[in-house]
Amino acid sequence: MNSCLKLLIVSVLLLAMYACSTPEEPSVSVVEPIAFKSHSDSVPKHHGKLFEINCAYPKELPHSVFKLSEAFQSPLNKDNAAAYIQELKQHVTPALEKFILDNANWNAKKEGWFHEPWIGDTRDPILGCYNGNNNQKGTFKNVNENQLGYVLVLYDSLAAFTLGEIFGTDGMVPLTKDRKVDLEKEKGQFKEGAVILKLAFSNVNQDKWSDMEGAREFQIYNNNPSDTVYKYHTVSLFQIDMIVKDSKNSPTTGWMFSTLVYDKSVKSKNILDKFVPLGGMWGNDPEVNTAVSEVYYDQNPLLQETWINNSAPYYSRETLGWGGRLSGPNDGAVALNGIVNGKTYERLQMTSCMSCHLPAQQKFASFLLPAKDITKNIFYSNNDPEWKRYFRDLKGTESFDPGEYSFDYDMAIAFKSMKAYLQYLDSTATQNKQRYMTTDKQDNYKLFEEYRKIKE
């Protein structure tokens, strides 16, 4: 027998053996490359390492998770929030240092961090970030132009376990006929100790924004909304969000939301020393009702569930949320010339970290902001029950709207991944099949994307 024939027979045998040994295995799904695609198809010609997504979510609960020191006195309050944030920062420092200082060798998979699926087309090919919130000119005193924000979300292995529970191994979230998530409630909930980070980058750098002096710059290759072609952009890392599922220390909501901001005034060679806490929040302070005419740049003493670091750089405190609740410079909590009851407010503080994350649910029945007509920049009054809905303290299991599937405050899943997934289902649905429209009422996904775009 000649060797070619031998090889052919061996190959056929091997193939048959493989087929027989794995009768239950589904054939390689065609959707997999889209669900877990790393980045957009436009890649620079002469490039180094490209961004690699990590969606190999763990199927077992990992052993090492974030734990506070014994010294920490539960529960969270304004006196111990800074210490909490410091411990959390220490916990994530090795990963952040590697990301910031040795980005060329950073590989999420190797470091044990994971990404949300389905949005590869929107990720830049170098850092893997995508355009998030943009700030109109006038948001910051020291910025004289529109500013674009880019974000990269990182889930630790415990948080990624929940991504696996929702998206499985192929990204296909089970849905009912009426397009609701068909999973047990618990599967959409994060486990105690789960940590999620969001790194935010600004396209306005130190040459045009003095607060960014000395900030770490990165190259991305992206399509800014105003670009006609893909090109390199320099961006500065200026905000690092850190959130933890912690029902012991935050019993009413189950979460601690905190954020670090770049502070050029810190004299240190260590880049992470220059990221100082802007604050933390573990609830929305539903009882504290202040007039929207009052604009807060410091700790509002009435608040019990937000701690603000009054010595964080001024630019980061220009964008606090309603009544001084926590929100960061990348988060869009201030509506410039927002309208309430027919009156225009130059700086309307109208949301907060946890308020905006509260409607993280499927089918996204409520908008993210307490807006009456977002296309006209009109908001509810702070005395309106509609507004107050956005400042409730809910547990992750309690959906914002009755009967919805809750994603436990996770907006990257609710707003980004689910949206892209439903769009994919829409695009592949044939005429005879039911279309997976996003919501029956209005397309809140589209409205929010439009709202976040820069209006020239």
Ligand code: HEC
């Ligand atoms: C106006 C709405 C809004 C505000 C305010 C807001 N976020 Fe978010 N957040 C989002 C959206 C939307 C996403 C999904 C990514 C994107 O499109 O930017 C997100 C993503 C995140 C993520 C990734 C994981 C997840 O839960 O989605 C973290 C962590 C996060 N935000 C933390 C914070 C923190 C901390 C603050 C306050 C300092 C904050 N956010 C304020 C809307 C908001």
